[in-house]
Amino acid sequence: MYYQPGEATAYESMRYLTTKVPFGWLMRSVHCWSAHLMIISLVAHMFSTMMLKAYRPPRELTWVTGYIMFALTLGFGFSGYLLPWNKLAFFATSVGTDLVKSVPVAGDWLLHVLRGGPDVTANTLYRFFALHVVILPLLFVGLIGIHLLFVQRQGMAPPIGQKVAPRGMKFFPSFALRDLLLWLFCFMILLVLAVFLPYGPGIPGMEWELGEKANPLEPAFPGIKPEWYFLWEYQLLKEFPPHLLGLEGPQLCLLVVTLLLGIWAIIPWLDRQAARNEPSPSFSDFGWGAIVFLTFLTLKAWDIGGLQPVDSPASIKVISRTCAWWTLGLGAVIVAVRWVVYKHRWFIFTGAALLHVALHGLLGLSYLTAGAIAGLLAVIAVVTRVLAARRVKATVGASP
Amino acid sequence: MKRVALILCQAVCALQIGVAAAEKPAIPAKLAALLAATGEDRKPVITPEQRTYFEGLNDHITALLSNATETEIITRADHLGSILALGLRPQKMEVLLQDNCILCHTDPEVQKPETLFSLSPPAGARPHLNLRHVVDDVHFARGLSCSGCHGGDPANDKLEHTHVKEWPGTDRDKNRAWILAFCARCHSDPALMNRFNPGLPTDQLAKYKESPHGKLLIEAKDPRAPDCLSCHGVHGIRNAKNPLSTVNAKRVHETCGACHANPVTMAGFKLPDGSPLPTNQVAEYRASVHGRALLERGDLGAPTCNKCHGNHAAMPVGLASVSQSCGLCHAGNASLFDGSKHKKAFEEHKWAQCAKCHGNHGIVKTHDGMLGTGADSMCVDCHQQYAKNNPECNATAEYFHATIARMDEAWSQFGVVAEQLAMRGLDVDPIHDKLNELADTIKQARAHIHSFSRNNFDQVVAPGNKAVESISALTDGAKTEYRSRQLGLGASIVLIGVMMMAVYLKLRRLERQEEGSLR
Numbered sequence: 001m002y003y004q005p006g007e008a009t010a011y012e013s014m015r016y017l018t019t020k021v022p023f024g025w026l027m028r029s030v031h032c033w034s035a036h037l038m039i040i041s042l043v044a045h046m047f048s049t050m051m052l053k054a055y056r057p058p059r060e061l062t063w064v065t066g067y068i069m070f071a072l073t074l075g076f077g078f079s080g081y082l083l084p085w086n087k088l089a090f091f092a093t094s095v096g097t098d099l100v101k102s103v104p105v106a107g108d109w110l111l112h113v114l115r116g117g118p119d120v121t122a123n124t125l126y127r128f129f130a131l132h133v134v135i136l137p138l139l140f141v142g143l144i145g146i147h148l149l150f151v152q153r154q155g156m157a158p159p160i161g162q163k164v165a166p167r168g169m170k171f172f173p174s175f176a177l178r179d180l181l182l183w184l185f186c187f188m189i190l191l192v193l194a195v196f197l198p199y200g201p202g203i204p205g206m207e208w209e210l211g212e213k214a215n216p217l218e219p220a221f222p223g224i225k226p227e228w229y230f231l232w233e234y235q236l237l238k239e240f241p242p243h244l245l246g247l248e249g250p251q252l253c254l255l256v257v258t259l260l261l262g263i264w265a266i267i268p269w270l271d272r273q274a275a276r277n278e279p280s281p282s283f284s285d286f287g288w289g290a291i292v293f294l295t296f297l298t299l300k301a302w303d304i305g306g307l308q309p310v311d312s313p314a315s316i317k318v319i320s321r322t323c324a325w326w327t328l329g330l331g332a333v334i335v336a337v338r339w340v341v342y343k344h345r346w347f348i349f350t351g352a353a354l355l356h357v358a359l360h361g362l363l364g365l366s367y368l369t370a371g372a373i374a375g376l377l378a379v380i381a382v383v384t385r386v387l388a389a390r391r392v393k394a395t396v397g398a399s400p
Numbered sequence: 401m402k403r404v405a406l407i408l409c410q411a412v413c414a415l416q417i418g419v420a421a422a423e424k425p426a427i428p429a430k431l432a433a434l435l436a437a438t439g440e441d442r443k444p445v446i447t448p449e450q451r452t453y454f455e456g457l458n459d460h461i462t463a464l465l466s467n468a469t470e471t472e473i474i475t476r477a478d479h480l481g482s483i484l485a486l487g488l489r490p491q492k493m494e495v496l497l498q499d500n501c502i503l504c505h506t507d508p509e510v511q512k513p514e515t516l517f518s519l520s521p522p523a524g525a526r527p528h529l530n531l532r533h534v535v536d537d538v539h540f541a542r543g544l545s546c547s548g549c550h551g552g553d554p555a556n557d558k559l560e561h562t563h564v565k566e567w568p569g570t571d572r573d574k575n576r577a578w579i580l581a582f583c584a585r586c587h588s589d590p591a592l593m594n595r596f597n598p599g600l601p602t603d604q605l606a607k608y609k610e611s612p613h614g615k616l617l618i619e620a621k622d623p624r625a626p627d628c629l630s631c632h633g634v635h636g637i638r639n640a641k642n643p644l645s646t647v648n649a650k651r652v653h654e655t656c657g658a659c660h661a662n663p664v665t666m667a668g669f670k671l672p673d674g675s676p677l678p679t680n681q682v683a684e685y686r687a688s689v690h691g692r693a694l695l696e697r698g699d700l701g702a703p704t705c706n707k708c709h710g711n712h713a714a715m716p717v718g719l720a721s722v723s724q725s726c727g728l729c730h731a732g733n734a735s736l737f738d739g740s741k742h743k744k745a746f747e748e749h750k751w752a753q754c755a756k757c758h759g760n761h762g763i764v765k766t767h768d769g770m771l772g773t774g775a776d777s778m779c780v781d782c783h784q785q786y787a788k789n790n791p792e793c794n795a796t797a798e799y800f801h802a803t804i805a806r807m808d809e810a811w812s813q814f815g816v817v818a819e820q821l822a823m824r825g826l827d828v829d830p831i832h833d834k835l836n837e838l839a840d841t842i843k844q845a846r847a848h849i850h851s852f853s854r855n856n857f858d859q860v861v862a863p864g865n866k867a868v869e870s871i872s873a874l875t876d877g878a879k880t881e882y883r884s885r886q887l888g889l890g891a892s893i894v895l896i897g898v899m900m901m902a903v904y905l906k907l908r909r910l911e912r913q914e915e916g917s918l919r
Binding site for chain 2 (some may be wrong): 017019020025029172173177178179184185187188191192195198199358
């Protein structure tokens with residue numbers, strides 16, 4: 001109604017919306033807060049599904065549809081970020097879309113398709129607007145329908161060890177009224193946040209003050225960072241050297257990220273223990289290891305503990321050390337709670353992720369070297385553990 | 401078919417290679433030998449950079465270089481290397497290679513240390529022996545080389561010395577007044593100078609003769625007096641816009657300071673009141689608002705010595721011309737002062753106008769404390785002594801100070817409030833517009849105190865007072881809007897709370913009904 005995509009109108013219409021239109025400020029604030037809270041909710045939902053093994057058969061496709069919806073939500077975030085056409089959004093989108101170039105063979109073509117030309121221009125804005133308000137919502141609505149259909153047909157996943165979920169309640173009116181109660185509560189919280197913190201909580205990557213209008217002729221200013229949910233990838237990209245193993249750094253980084261996300265997508269098929277309705281501590285540990293991995297990279301991207309200038313070698317060293325201590329602290333809490341409360345005894349992936357952080361942040365090894373050492377040790381530990389388990393199984397099977 | 405195409409391609413390529421080879425003439429044997437020469441350590445004397453430079457030379461320059469080797473003016477590889485190392489563009493290299501003076505005076509085999517020009521003269525050598533200075537000289541760039549000043553025939557390969565007749569035969573260093581006339585041969589000739597630099601004035605000598613420097617040199621024959629070379633250098637005279645020039649804006653204070661900051665050189669020179677001429681001007685200037693603007697911020701609009709004192713006609717700024725001199729840049733303030741009642745009073749007391757309050761070489765950044773009757777006031781001292789019977793002057797000064805301080809404080813406070821309101825998501829653009837108006841008025845008011853007129857000052861600050869009122873109303877409006885947002889939120893929370901309570905009660909009732917039906 002008020003937003004007008006276009007190089008000469010996008011920023012101006014946003015400014016008009018937030019300053020002149022009655023309750024326009026509230027709409028934008030609620031929109032931005034909802035977007036971030038939606039991603040936080042999805043991350044929490046995804047990890048809880050992962051930890052509870054709710055993805056196990058016959059719910060593999062529910063996991064996959066959820067996974068795709070999560071990717072679409074990130075797409076919503078990325079495409080919506082450019083629409084105000086302000087300085088930060090413009091340059092962050094330029095840097096973000098530039099990564100597509102690293103895709104082998106079709107990289108340049110993909111970049112051209114994404115941007116509608118070689119550079120971020122009004123064409124990019126039109127494309128992102130279409131993505132944000134038409135294409136992604138249509139896809140999302142379809143997928144959420146399928147996702148809910150699966151949930152409705154298959155029911156809630158029972159805890160591991162049980163074959164049938166506890167008796168449920170009627171969707172209408174009992175479940176619907178409870179849902180409404182929660183929805184009202186969330187809406188109230190959202191309103192409070194939107195009124196008292198209209199530009200976000202002030203955390204880097206989670207703020208949306210309109211600022212200055214984008215000027216494509218200006219050089220990109222230093223220290224541009226993406227939204228918080230892309231920070232881990234941004235930092236991982238920075239950890240790669242320009243060239244490694246005969247590939248360009250960004251290409252190799254993209255390969256690693258694709259591999260990790262690919263593994264995450266096919267977890268229901270990899271976790272055979274959960275498929276047999278047996279506890280699978282290794283996959284729970286894999287989930288916790290992923291949390292440690294993402295936490296360290298995100299903290300580092302926030303330059304926690306950085307000196308001035310933040311990009312100096314001395315500052316980077318201090319940032320790595322400070323973030324390592326914070327991550328190790330969090331890791332210690334996670335391990336202690338799992339050990340004491342949940343009686344977990346499988347810590348190879350969490351241990352490897354924490355070793356990676358310690359080698360890099362405390363001993364000063366490069367991120368990739370530390371990762372290679374920790375990864376190698378994790379592989380040896382997993383193989384040893386699997387072989388030992390097989391031996392025990394064989395011994396038990398052979399005994400009368 | 402493919403074979404025919406291949407043969408054709410090979411033939412075309414061979415033809416092109418042949419044409420290219422024919423276009424590049426072979427290097428003459430002597431020159432080639434020097435280029436290929438190796439030193440005692442069996443490494444090539446000509447460095448790869450020098451070789452690359454040589455290969456980029458055009459045929460004309462290569463021919464001149466070859467000629468110098470054929471006529472045996474260049475006979476050594478290190479001599480050739482020192483010329484190639486200059487990396488000159490073709491026009492300058494052409495001048496150099498046609499000048500036997502330079503070619504001979506750069507040959508370490510032929511020259512004594514005191515006559516050898518090189519890129520790195522030994523420590524303690526006379527500075528004019530730096531070859532880089534010679535080729536960077538503004539005269540050299542226009543084709544005027546050694547013989548232009550020293551005489552002789554640069555084309556003469558017998559290398560005879562025939563110095564020009566204008567040079568005194570003896571005691572050239574004792575009485576340097578001849579240098580003025582020598583430079584003026586060209587620089588005072590409008591027709592000649594027009595050929596090289598039509599914009600360059602030709603009245604330098606006339607101005608210089610009228611200056612204290614000129615009188616000291618020409619009339620008093622004082623050996624400390626500067627001549628042309630003292631400021632411009634001997635070799636290596638560059639355009640004043642060149643940052644390396646000794647008369648570049650950023651280096652003028654060093655050039656003047658070479659004498660004026662040296663107590664030994666300046667010993668015996670006195671001010672009109674008989675006190676010794678100070679030598680702290682450069683130090684004061686460096687710390688001044690002008691010095692910092694020029695030297696730290698690189699603001700070339702900031703003045704240096706010659707902006708106030710002149711250059712060839714350099715002289716002290718007269719009492720009557722201080723405001724003219726300052727007014728070249730501070731035109732508004734100077735004009736206001738000239739129209740004020742203080743102008744006459746200052747003239748009566750023979751006070752140096754602007755300099756009386758602001759100083760001269762060490763002018764510091766002004767502040768509002770200089771107004772009024774406080775400890776830093778510029779007004780009190782003179783007014784207590786000379787204007788005791790004018791109490792309205794103090795009142796006016798206090799009024800100026802209080803008005804500006806009030807507006808400045810309002811600007812700062814409302815700036816903070818605007819920032820807070822912006823963080824709360826309110827529209828502060830209209831407030832910022834008015835704050836800019838206020839800032840503009842404060843700037844104008846600070847300038848208009850130089851009118852020393854309350855009426856004039858009031859006219860200027862009137863828009864500022866209106867801006868303060870507008871800002872106050874706008875911030876109040878924004879605060880009210882924020883309060884209404886909070887009230888709206890409170891009402892929404894109550895409404896949502898009521899709805900939640902209703903849903904909860906409905907749920908309870910349903911659960912009870914279910915429990916009842918189960919029983």
